[in-house]
Amino acid sequence: MKKDWPLWEVFVRSKNGLEHRHFGSLHAADAEMALENARDVYTRRNEGVSIWVVESKYITASNPADNGEFFEPAQDKIYRHPTFYDLPDEVKHM
Amino acid sequence: MSEKEVKNLEAIFEARIARDEKIEPKDWMPEKYRQTHIRQISQHAHSEIVGMLPEGNWITRAPSLRRKAALLAKVQDEAGHGLYLYSATETLGISREELFDQLHSGKAKYSSIFNYPTITWADIGAIGWLVDGAAIINQVALCTTSFGPYARAMVRICKEESFHQRQGYEIMLTLCNGTPEQKAMAQDALNRWWWPSLMMFGPRDADSPHTEQSMKWKLKRKTNDELRQQFVDQTVPQADILGITVPDPDLKFNAETGHYDFGEIDWDEFWQVVKGHGPCNKERMEARVGAWERGSWVREAAMAYAEKQAKKKVAKAS
Numbered sequence: 001m002k003k004d005w006p007l008w009e010v011f012v013r014s015k016n017g018l019e020h021r022h023f024g025s026l027h028a029a030d031a032e033m034a035l036e037n038a039r040d041v042y043t044r045r046n047e048g049v050s051i052w053v054v055e056s057k058y059i060t061a062s063n064p065a066d067n068g069e070f071f072e073p074a075q076d077k078i079y080r081h082p083t084f085y086d087l088p089d090e091v092k093h094m
Numbered sequence: 095m096s097e098k099e100v101k102n103l104e105a106i107f108e109a110r111i112a113r114d115e116k117i118e119p120k121d122w123m124p125e126k127y128r129q130t131h132i133r134q135i136s137q138h139a140h141s142e143i144v145g146m147l148p149e150g151n152w153i154t155r156a157p158s159l160r161r162k163a164a165l166l167a168k169v170q171d172e173a174g175h176g177l178y179l180y181s182a183t184e185t186l187g188i189s190r191e192e193l194f195d196q197l198h199s200g201k202a203k204y205s206s207i208f209n210y211p212t213i214t215w216a217d218i219g220a221i222g223w224l225v226d227g228a229a230i231i232n233q234v235a236l237c238t239t240s241f242g243p244y245a246r247a248m249v250r251i252c253k254e255e256s257f258h259q260r261q262g263y264e265i266m267l268t269l270c271n272g273t274p275e276q277k278a279m280a281q282d283a284l285n286r287w288w289w290p291s292l293m294m295f296g297p298r299d300a301d302s303p304h305t306e307q308s309m310k311w312k313l314k315r316k317t318n319d320e321l322r323q324q325f326v327d328q329t330v331p332q333a334d335i336l337g338i339t340v341p342d343p344d345l346k347f348n349a350e351t352g353h354y355d356f357g358e359i360d361w362d363e364f365w366q367v368v369k370g371h372g373p374c375n376k377e378r379m380e381a382r383v384g385a386w387e388r389g390s391w392v393r394e395a396a397m398a399y400a401e402k403q404a405k406k407k408v409a410k411a412s
Contacts, residue, residue: 003397004191007184024247025181027190029393030400041177044170045254064121 007056008034012048116242119185139179140197140204146172148212182243209372216283222262224291240312270336285341295322
């Protein structure tokens with residue numbers, strides 16, 4: 001019986017102090033192989049100090065078609081931004 | 095979905111492209127946009143993969159350890175580029191298996207340049223200098239393409255490509271500064287690779303059926319002829335530095351346009367190679383399909399091992 005290697009998503013921390021960032025994806029039989037493949041595919045020139053891999057099927061993504069209603073609640077809450085508040089010019093840095 | 099709804103979505107989509115917004119995999123897109131991208135990105139991926147074969151031919155025969163390490167690194171990069179591009183294609187809803195099937199069955203194309211043989215070491219120099227040079231021109235233009243995953247892969251690829259071209263040019267330079275025989279080898283390689291390199295930009299604009307739609311979708315940012323001209327303008331002075339001659343009697347700098355005028359490409363040869371009758375089409379496909387088939391037991395064994403380990407882990411936990 002033939003079974004294809006599953007798809008994995010790869011996240012790389014470029015250097016300590018920075019977050020892991022999505023770099024791309026690849027196929028591998030298991031997590032260990034996914035890490036080794038990620039090293040060879042995405043960090044051939046020292047692009048990373050740490051790698052995360054996760055099987056793509058475990059990622060739940062929001063649907064862009066629902067972006068309107070999904071992100072809408074943040075739209076009208078301008079009081080969450082500092083510029084919403086009126087302060088006299090004499091208050092220099094706040 | 096009704097026809098009217100689709101029309102509406104198409105209008106929104108076209109407006110996003112016009113505003114230079116990127117399209118991401120889960121966004122709604124016209125079916126033709128999806129199919130065109132699957133075709134182009136996978137063709138690009140296949141080219142990277144098949145492109146390893148002509149150069150792989152020289153890894154064991156590189157003239158020094160320095161050259162060998164560089165060539166090996168370059169071929170590994172091509173493998174990596176193929177993989178970035180395959181994953182970008184898969185975001186459009188096609189599997190890796192299907193993509194390989196299309197390559198192996200001949201349904202999908204790859205760049206015709208890789209159907210020419212690498213008969214001397216100078217060919218490795220010429221490939222890096224000319225073929226990668228032409229590829230870079232194509233790829234830089236694609237870094238701002240509208241489909242997000244493709245654009246991101248191109249940015250990464252472009253960063254890595256410039257070493258490829260420089261190592262090729264250095265090989266040419268060394269040969270040209272060597273014995274008369276070595277310089278003759280470099281000239282011979284230029285003679286054989288020049289025209290196929292110009293063909294890499296595809297048919298003339300007037301004969302390119304996809305150009306108009308691709309420009310509109312910002313899949314292509316410059317036409318084939320524009321990119322080809324850019325390549326000629328950039329490469330001719332590099333040949334002058336090497337002291338070798340571009341094999342085109344019609345090549346002449348045009349002071350009025352500020353560009354080089356050049357001779358007519360042999361389009362019969364171009365179409366012959368595209369249709370599978372190039373010097374190495376058969377050999378390349380046999381090598382590729384053979385490697386895939388001979389590796390199948392390894393892929394299956396790795397999967398069986400992974401499943402066994404996963405079961406063991408579950409058994410231990412319970």
